[in-house]
Amino acid sequence: MKFSVHQASHIGNRKYNQDRVAYAYSKDALLLVLADGMGGHLHGEVAASMAMDTFVESFAQHAQITDPQAFLSDTMRRAHERIMDLPQHKDQSFPGTTCVAALIQDGKMYWGHAGDSRLYLLRKGAVLSKTLDHSMVQMWLELGVIDEDEARTHPRRNQITNCLGGVEDLFEIALGQSVALQSGDVVLLCSDGLCGPFVDKELVSAFVGNPVDAALDKLIVVALKRENGKSDNVTGLAMRWGNSESLHDTDAIISHILDIQ
Secondary structure, three states: OOEEEEEEEEOOOOOOOEEEEEEEEEOOOEEEEEEEOHHHHHHHHHHHHHHHHHHHHHHHHOOOOOHHHHHHHHHHHHHHHHHOOOOOOHHHOOOOEEEEEEEEEEOOOEEEEOOEEEEEEEOOOEEEEEEEOOOOOHHHHOOOOOHHHHHHHHOOOOOOOEEOOOHHHHHHOOEOEEEEOOOOOOOEOOOOOHHOOOHHHHHHHHHHHOOOOHHHHHHHHHHHHOOOOOOEEEEEEEEEEEOOOOOOOOOOOOEEOOOOO
């Protein structure tokens, strides 16, 4: 496989960084995954880390993934169950986390998500596909109650309707249709702290003619600046696919979970 990949995170103006991000690959498949933990005093970072660990461990156990969508669904469900098995403190809910994951195999991408962390597939200067947030604001947007500009700044934009952990019956994974990747495609995974300050065309233009590491790092800097001292954790993972990128050919399974303190 030929691809370039970069992941980065900034704590923003929060006391803790509860975002987590990782990727792993073999000679046959590439996994991308990101999670945004919720609830500072409830240790949302623990839930997000469990999501990362569960995906990376599950990927490492499969020599060949015969059903990519089942892999994504089963692994996310397993991560949810592991979070729900954590010891519960009196008068507290379980920690929760969003999660978005993509698996690329045989030149096709499969993805699933829960919450408002997003995946964008960028092709030829446009958004070919993206996830839809599991939130009240997204529902109001789809109903025409508010428009795109209002959704980006709505005071309830961070209130989600789906997550791993939190509440037992709140979790559900949404699976996307598989897409055959083309050379030059960019896949961007991001927490709401990264995508929130931008409109889609700005995310697209950041990667046109720029390496994924430079583009992602610049987006994080601009996101922090736009939030003007009120930034959430800002985290992203960007991958460019295609013939012009680095060859990743290995008999081992390589994993990179970003070290976030």
